[in-house]
Amino acid sequence: MSLETENLFSQSTAATDLKIKIIGVGGAGTNAVDGLKLDDLGDVRLAAINTDAQALANSPIAEKLLIGRSITRGLGAGGEVEIGKAAAESDRDAIARMIADTDLIILIVGLGGGTGSAAASVIAQVAAKTEALVLAFATLPFSFEGARRKHIAEESIGELRQIVHGLVPLPNDVLLQEGEEDTSVLNAFAVADRWIGRGVNSLCAMLLKTGLINQDFGSLRSVFHDRGGKTIFGTGISIGGDYVKHALDDLFQCPLLHMGDRPAQLDRIIVNVIGGADLGISKVNEIMSDVSKRLSTRGDVVFGAVIDESRHESLEICILGKADMDRVPVAPSKKSTSMISGLGLETEISRENTRSKPVHSSKLRRKKEVEANQDEFTFIDVEAQRGYFDKTDRNEYKGEDLDVPTFMRRGIKVKIK
Amino acid sequence: MSHSRVVGAVEIGTSKVAVLLGEIIGDSGLNIIGHSACSSKGIKKGVIADLNVASDCVHAAILTAEKNAQTRIDEVYLAQTGSHIQGGFNVGTTNVSSPDGVIRSIDIDQAKEEAKRRKLPNSRTYIHHIQNPFSLDGRQVENPLSKEARCLQVGYWSVHGDSEIVSDSLRVIRGIDLDVNDMIISSIASGAVILQESEKENGALVIDIGGGTTDYVLYRKGYIVKTGVVPVGGDHITNDLSIGLRVGRKSAEEFKVKNGRAFYNSADRDEKVWLFGDLTIGDREYPLAAITKIIEARVSEIFDIIKEQLIDADLLVPSDIASGIFLTGGTSRLTGIEEAAKRSLGLDACVAEGPQDVVDELRQPEYSTVLGLLHYALTGQEESQSSVKPAGILRRIGSLLNFD
Numbered sequence: 116m117s118l119e120t121e122n123l124f125s126q127s128t129a130a131t132d133l134k135i136k137i138i139g140v141g142g143a144g145t146n147a148v149d150g151l152k153l154d155d156l157g158d159v160r161l162a163a164i165n166t167d168a169q170a171l172a173n174s175p176i177a178e179k180l181l182i183g184r185s186i187t188r189g190l191g192a193g194g195e196v197e198i199g200k201a202a203a204e205s206d207r208d209a210i211a212r213m214i215a216d217t218d219l220i221i222l223i224v225g226l227g228g229g230t231g232s233a234a235a236s237v238i239a240q241v242a243a244k245t246e247a248l249v250l251a252f253a254t255l256p257f258s259f260e261g262a263r264r265k266h267i268a269e270e271s272i273g274e275l276r277q278i279v280h281g282l283v284p285l286p287n288d289v290l291l292q293e294g295e296e297d298t299s300v301l302n303a304f305a306v307a308d309r310w311i312g313r314g315v316n317s318l319c320a321m322l323l324k325t326g327l328i329n330q331d332f333g334s335l336r337s338v339f340h341d342r343g344g345k346t347i348f349g350t351g352i353s354i355g356g357d358y359v360k361h362a363l364d365d366l367f368q369c370p371l372l373h374m375g376d377r378p379a380q381l382d383r384i385i386v387n388v389i390g391g392a393d394l395g396i397s398k399v400n401e402i403m404s405d406v407s408k409r410l411s412t413r414g415d416v417v418f419g420a421v422i423d424e425s426r427h428e429s430l431e432i433c434i435l436g437k438a439d440m441d442r443v444p445v446a447p448s449k450k451s452t453s454m455i456s457g458l459g460l461e462t463e464i465s466r467e468n469t470r471s472k473p474v475h476s477s478k479l480r481r482k483k484e485v486e487a488n489q490d491e492f493t494f495i496d497v498e499a500q501r502g503y504f505d506k507t508d509r510n511e512y513k514g515e516d517l518d519v520p521t522f523m524r525r526g527i528k529v530k531i532k
Numbered sequence: 533m534s535h536s537r538v539v540g541a542v543e544i545g546t547s548k549v550a551v552l553l554g555e556i557i558g559d560s561g562l563n564i565i566g567h568s569a570c571s572s573k574g575i576k577k578g579v580i581a582d583l584n585v586a587s588d589c590v591h592a593a594i595l596t597a598e599k600n601a602q603t604r605i606d607e608v609y610l611a612q613t614g615s616h617i618q619g620g621f622n623v624g625t626t627n628v629s630s631p632d633g634v635i636r637s638i639d640i641d642q643a644k645e646e647a648k649r650r651k652l653p654n655s656r657t658y659i660h661h662i663q664n665p666f667s668l669d670g671r672q673v674e675n676p677l678s679k680e681a682r683c684l685q686v687g688y689w690s691v692h693g694d695s696e697i698v699s700d701s702l703r704v705i706r707g708i709d710l711d712v713n714d715m716i717i718s719s720i721a722s723g724a725v726i727l728q729e730s731e732k733e734n735g736a737l738v739i740d741i742g743g744g745t746t747d748y749v750l751y752r753k754g755y756i757v758k759t760g761v762v763p764v765g766g767d768h769i770t771n772d773l774s775i776g777l778r779v780g781r782k783s784a785e786e787f788k789v790k791n792g793r794a795f796y797n798s799a800d801r802d803e804k805v806w807l808f809g810d811l812t813i814g815d816r817e818y819p820l821a822a823i824t825k826i827i828e829a830r831v832s833e834i835f836d837i838i839k840e841q842l843i844d845a846d847l848l849v850p851s852d853i854a855s856g857i858f859l860t861g862g863t864s865r866l867t868g869i870e871e872a873a874k875r876s877l878g879l880d881a882c883v884a885e886g887p888q889d890v891v892d893e894l895r896q897p898e899y900s901t902v903l904g905l906l907h908y909a910l911t912g913q914e915e916s917q918s919s920v921k922p923a924g925i926l927r928r929i930g931s932l933l934n935f936d
Binding site: 510531 | 576762763771772775776778818819821822826829830833
């Protein structure tokens, strides 16, 4: 996991007029975006919105917006959602100016406090009036931060989910499970930022770089065409050795793919692979075949593959999946399913027989029908891994849900490697 | 009814449905003449989640037991568990009516009625009224009749459950055309077979950790003073392992059974265990520490919750629980469980041995509850202080199911 975000944007980006803006909201969100601030970002613009003037002043981000000066006098929301809400409402116009003329808005927010929890939805509402696609990465507080913050975060995520195209919840309890065993809480916050970094990087690289298999903004929009619904996010990374296998293992071990509230089945998935020059098409094919085998969706699986010349024997896989809201399960058709592996992909590419000429994704996409015996779950072998108590009532005891694993609620770190 | 009757003890548990058939001869003889157990379906955390599926599996278990014993069940004793079951302590007080202060049976009845008078909301149904000692002007006595006092008091530990959930379980049994003679909460049933009278006298805490629930009963000076249900059991351990290790439920269950321990040792960090252990593709190593840490967190939480509840009731007095903790139920097989209980509750703990007078198979901890049900069928509840009379329960069941 030593692969960091630094070198991802180092390559010159392909000429494009796609306008991407990454906005950190509130203290935690701004910190996360600070961590992303890198040279040579090309068309990706970074911004921060906060109620705390001092925190904003300390941030190296160029574009900053202080909201609610008349309400908080620039002193922050003090963990009060009402104040955060009022602050954001009072500066709707300034927010609208900040997000105007943007194609993709990525909101990064830490929920549970006052500013992020309240302002994120206001920003999303303003953004909803534009044509922009809005994705959000939202960290959820540790259980040990207390029931109040957890409650605020839950309310906020419920609201936010309705108005953005894709919302990736990142529970700190779960993220703590990654990283070294002696991760302190402070480090644990940094862990969350690193996860967000990987997701955002992978998205931007996919959209902005030329690759083996190019994905354009249209593909992303096709996956996230509706607001609401649930979004899953997972990444796997590996360097050296049998890096294809290890990156796949890492991906499917990703704790974010194993959360209890994960949707039973996804509608569409976007998979992006970033590798070095040694990542040949046969390896890409292997990855796609494995991913499609282990993830089943009702609709499209969109694949992208990007080459980062600075990498060697290293691979990063990132998946984003979307499950629409209140979808009535359709009777699965018996039509034989052609897994993406080998078929369209290989023939298309072997005919071209060169990877310098990118194959456009639309040729690779297949309408995937769901196999009859897999109509219920996203992961084929997941029957059991699905949060077992998913469909039962919450097991409430003194503000905690006892069905959630104790070790996660207590912030006990479990190292499985 | 003839000289002997066949009683079916039925426990609709989260992981298995257990049925024992006992032939009761006269007043005192009991022969266990058949049993069966099958994996539960449609039950989560001790409560029926899918009535049809659960019915099918309960009926299958009953029919199998009947077939094994080659006889038919006359009446059923049914165990109850689940987080909906709650209890409370009610005291009945009466001023002794006779001028000379000698207590007559009418005074006793009046105190008892008073204690049990408390009405429950319509959504709740009493399952037990468990009598505690009498007190005469503050002095505790076993039998107050003919003694002198001005004020007579009697306390009851009253257990009640959600009417819907209780009647669901009764419906399952009615569905196979059997009558439920009585229902007994799992903890009390288990306690009845596990503890000797002397252990009850000295004070004992029985903790029955099953698949979906943990049921406990506290005896003090021979009386049941508190019962409780924590809706957490072995299924939760498995689920935690599944999420924490990111393996399937089946593998998680195997890890629990094969490698699980209820507490973590620092030496576990260096020890590795294999997922399958058969060198097949996909097999991989996990640190034992991951498994034991996850289990320790869960198991200690179960005991900590019981501890909190006992402290809240002012009942965690070691000298009053001199016999210590007796663990039973399927999850009591977990290695080190007694140590974990001891650490959390600060009382001596052991895994209870099953009764000596039954076959080995039934001596397993999973069977404590059904054996306890048969025990009640034999002795009757009156003697064991669970004073809901058979007539009472039939009436209650009748009103629950809207017949009669």
